[in-house]
Amino acid sequence: MDMNLVVSGAGRALALGGKAVMTVKEDGSRTRGNLMVAEMVIQPDFGAPLQHLHRAHEEAWFVLDGEIEFTSGTRVVRAGAGDWVLVPVGVPHTFGNAGDVPARFLAVMTPDLYLGYFDELSRAMAGATGRATGRATGRATGGATGGATGGAMGGATGGVTDEERGRISAELMAAYPTEVVDPLAWEREHRPG
Incomplete structure (x- = not known):
């Protein structure tokens, strides 16, 4: 094993439905599975993921550009460039772009x-975008047609609605010790008073 440099703009890109792109900088292969790091860009109309919690990994964000709104239970915080947000195992969360310009952060x-979840989500969103494009044009399609700009996370761009993305995401989360939570019920149970 040796030092590794991933230069600016490099990495494995994953389109996550049209309103979010993840560029993987460290996939765990050089850290014995201990760490994953990715640069993400989310558009202003990015539809926030369903509030969820992880049972097997910690998650953190370092905001590079723009402003991200994080929600945990019923608590909301805004993080701007230079801010760090950590979500430990078992803490519910979701996030969205709080501004009117693209937001960029390290995850x-x-x-x-x-x-693995993001790999599967990228493939599923590409397939959903391809099927929606085929329906709209009357042709069958076999895969991704939209890349980083097709599909939708926030709205119905490319035929993939927020509801469809949410359903796909929730189904995949179950395979990665992650569960969708009811924020109000979680709040009552874990932060009474």
Whole structure:
């Protein structure tokens, strides 16, 4: 094993439905599975993931550009460039772009197991975008047609609605020790008073 440099702009890109792109900088292969790091860009109309919690990994964000709104239970915080947000195992969360310009941040997960979720989500969103494009044009399609700009996370761009993305995401989360939570019920149980 040796030192590794991933230069600016490099990494494995995953389109996550059209309103979010993840560029994987460290996939865990050089950290014995202990760490995953990715740069993400989310558009202003990015539809926030369903509030969820992880049972097997910690997750953190370092905001590079723009402003991200994080929600945990019923608590809401805004993080701007230079801010760091950590979500330990078992704490519900979701996030969205709080501004009117794209937001860019580093996502850090330890261990790296959730990268599989993003790989599967990228493939599923590409397939959903391809099927929607085929329906709209009357042709069958076999896969991704939209890349980083097709599909939708927030709205119905490319035929993939927020509801469809949410359903796909929730189904995948179950395979990665992650569960969708009711924020109000979680709040009552874990932060009474």
